[in-house]
Amino acid sequence: MGRIIVEVMPKPEILDPQGKAIAGALPHQGLNIFTDVRQGKRFELTVEGDVTEADLEAAxxxxxxxxxxxxxxxxxxxxxxEQ
Amino acid sequence: MGRIIVEVMPKPEILDPQGKAIAGALPHQGLNIFTDVRQGKRFELTVEGDVTEADLEAAxxxxxxxxxxxxxxxxxxxxxxEQ
Structure with a gap:
């Protein structure tokens, strides 16, 4: 069983309100070092057997x-x- | 300017309706090889200068x-x- 990771982020020029909200919340946890936060998506796609080139193309x-x-x-x- | 990536996924035992919906949609695009799909979150946290151990701990x-x-x-x- 193999797994393929797909990562998707908002385009840099797109406003990311979720990221801004998080950036505003972090200082309340004493975390002041982050100058920007952006939130995107991470997918795990499972395939049978090891991941092949064809699997990656499909992903x-x-x-x-x-x-x-x-x-x-x-x-x-x-x-x-990596397994 | 350094960036830290944080990856969050639903716990394996937790139902992931979004992932199930995607898994159901992929065959309509002719993509039948995926046996499971799970969706999580990916964050990019920006810090000033290069990323330090203290930055990673804060992340x-x-x-x-x-x-x-x-x-x-x-x-x-x-x-x-990686820059």
Whole structure:
């Protein structure tokens, strides 16, 4: 059983209200060192057997068509998880 | 300017309706190879200068207190992004 990780983040120019809200909350926990926070999505896609090149290609297609909205998000990572 | 990546996933025993919905949508794109899909969160925390050990410790504290809900989520990664 192999797993592919897909990482999606909001495009840099897109306002990230969730990230701003978190950035505002952290100082209340005494955490003042972070100058910016952005929140995106992380997916784990499971395949049978070890991850193949064809599996990675399918994961890239899934990333661009279902897992992200290309207008406001970038796919920043698609890779086989180390077992 | 350094960046720390924090990765949060739903605990394995927790139902992930979003992941199930995606798993159901992928075959409509001709993508039938995935046996399971889970969706979590990916954060980018920016710090001034290079990432230090103290920064990583602060990111771990942020991960456990603000960025995740320990009852239903696991922090699965906290690391400095390669520049």
């Amino acid at each position: 890239k297609k899934a990333a661009e068509t279902v897992l992200s909205n290309p207008v406001i998000e970038d796919v920043v990572g698609v890779y086989a998880e | 771990k504290k942020a991960a456990e207190t603000v960025l995740s809900n320990p009852v239903i989520e696991d922090v699965v990664g906290v690391y400095a992004e």
